[in-house]
Amino acid sequence: MSTPKASAGHAKADKLACQPFADLLSVSSAVVPRTFVDRSVVEAGNPKAPVRLRLVSYAPGDAERVLEAITTAVGACGGGFKASDSDASTQFTVKADPIAYGGEEPLGVWLTPAVGGGKLPIDIWVIRTNGVLAYFSTVDLPEDPYRAMPTEVVSAQVGKMAVAVG
Template sequence: MRTVIRRTAVAVTAASLALLVTACGSDKPDAKKEAPAGDKGAQSSAPAAKALSTAELEKLLVEQADVPDYTVKADAKAKPVAAAGSAKADKAACQPFADAIGGTIATPAGQAVRMAVLTPKDSGKKQSPEEKALAGLNALKSPATRVLLGSYEGDGASEALNTVKNSGAECMSGFTVTQDGETTKITAATPMTLAAGEEATSWSFTMDMGGGDEAKFNLGLMRQGNTLASFYTFSLGGSVEELPIKVIDAQEKKLA
């Protein structure tokens, strides 16, 4: 994967993904969760609550028991999420996308992150050494979702979500993102449909991998109160077509 995309994986390494071959779980794919008429966008009229700290957000993140079809990992060695503006889009209108892919949109008061990796269908089975080795390679291709919670003062969570939601028109034909001197070319940004939380938006991105190859990854954002949940899903082995609905549903319940 290109540097700017690779860095957003936070703690997803070959070693951590390979642990999936011994995990228990199902391979049932997530189904798309569609709203009756587009993304959810109703804003709450209730007074904004006090922003949560990182420690408070950690307690609200999805855990293993919440999504049994996934292996949920909180890696103490994970690097901090990139600050807003760390990855630069070539089009100013697309900067919110670059920030959301990197992790941080605007300036949250607190942030907490976790990884949820879809458990391969052959996990839990008795395997020969050769089968285990193959399963380890297959585990690297499992869709991995970075779940990131950010808490904002005032209307900051809604404003952050809407900067991404409203960036689409100028960016659907593609844009580039540069981080640490390396540039990643996004050839298309396509809206997806997500109904979650008090308001939500979601996008699929097509990335130029070079040599004529492309890969897809996606991003879902959900606001509940003044907390913004971000779901960035990718695969080290190819494209991801569907949103991680089971993860999104579980996180929504914990924030409700």
């Protein structure tokens, strides 16, 4: 499988294999979705950890292809990568988040920018159910006592996805 090229007008990675991460950070994809919806949600017991949720419906086979590219990037970009847009360039470290769960294929990854002393890692989970990818992202704020993806939010959405695809 070839790695998708950068989406026009969005961040570009310094390494082609890491472009799926730049796309995640830009909330874009080299594969055009059928439709998508964005939400910002907060777990009732943890208001300091807002979660950005993006549900994306793809044509047959495309959700699998996008998730495969992100999975490949986790292995290929362990040494980090640099994402650049028209305004700035930021170095990121990459680490798998093994606690991601749900759907048919869950994937979790921590992307930590060098800015801010590396103290604001971004936890991103991508969960596939049929041709739909659910992207969850949250910043691990130092004052957040939970220090992880709010699972109440993930469980609720994954449950809705399971019902929707029956």
